[in-house]
Amino acid sequence: MTKPCPPPDPNPKPPRLKAPPGAVDTHFHIFGPEATYPFIPERRFTPPDATVASYLKMHRTLGLTRAVLVQPSMYGTDNRRQLDAAREMHMMDIPTRAIVVVPPAITDNEFQELWSRGARGVRFNPSQPGGLPLEALERFSERLSALGWHIQLMMTPDQLVALAPRLAKLACPIVVDHIGDVRSSGGIEQPAFQALLGLLREGNCWIKLSAGYHHSDQDPPYAETIPLVHTLVRERPDRLFWGSDWPHANHWGRMPNSTELFDLLLDWVPDEDTRNRILVDNPVKFYGF
Secondary structure, three states: OOOEEOOOOOOOOOOOOOOOOEEEEEEEEEEEOOOOOOOOOOOOOEOOOEOOHHHHHHHHHOOOOOOEEEOOOHHHOHHHHHHHHHHHHHOOOOOEEEEEEOOOOHHHHHHHHHHHHOEEEEEEEOOOOOOOOOHHHHHHHHHHHHHOOOOOOOOHHHHHHHHHHHHHOOOOOOOEHHHHHHOOHHOOOOOHHHHHHHHHHHHHHHEEOOOOOOOOOOOOOOOOHHHHHHHHHHOOOHHEEEEOOOOOOOOOOOOHHHHHHHHOOHHHHHOOHHHHHHHHHHHHHOOOO
């Protein structure tokens, strides 16, 4: 039995940042109930129940329009919870896409079925059990390129450094979760951040600006993260997305109000036109909304 994670703050505050029309949350998860959607036994943490209704309370408070669900590690290749949530949200007129985790032997017909249910990418998460092995990166990138899909990666900084040469050569686009989990205290010259910059400059790479608590030991508003994000914005504002990472599972520090993570964009991306590009234009084009 893994230790249960603390739940998110159930009362999102009204944001200071006014969301532009069409804004997209490109990274969140729905969990539970466990009796219906069981977790894999080898998981490293147990998230709280996090329902569509609870998520939508936050989504609406922030003034968001569209959404991208991401398959979390503790469900392995059982994508039912996220795909069912995507269907629920579509029924409420919220355009929704999904990122899935698939078995190595998946067929093209199974990919087509997942596409029809809103899936657009395959997630590799080498830091957690229950997913595709890194040995499958190149093979899957060829298949996904032909299908019009992308690979999404959740990595540690050390994994980012080690994998960067391979990632730069993949045939399909890649999306890096949570700024590569690079620690802000290491500054912009640290090897992991330089590897991320190299992918952003030269490869077919997009980056999610999300989960400030992954990069900082500070409490919100995570001021030490600002120089890293400013550097990314200067390099390729057309290759950046924003994600809430709701319900902030596996975070054991002071739980942020989700609105604090959205308002952080005022410091991360002070220019309104660039911010709107990150919230609307980039994800709408990339995910095919």
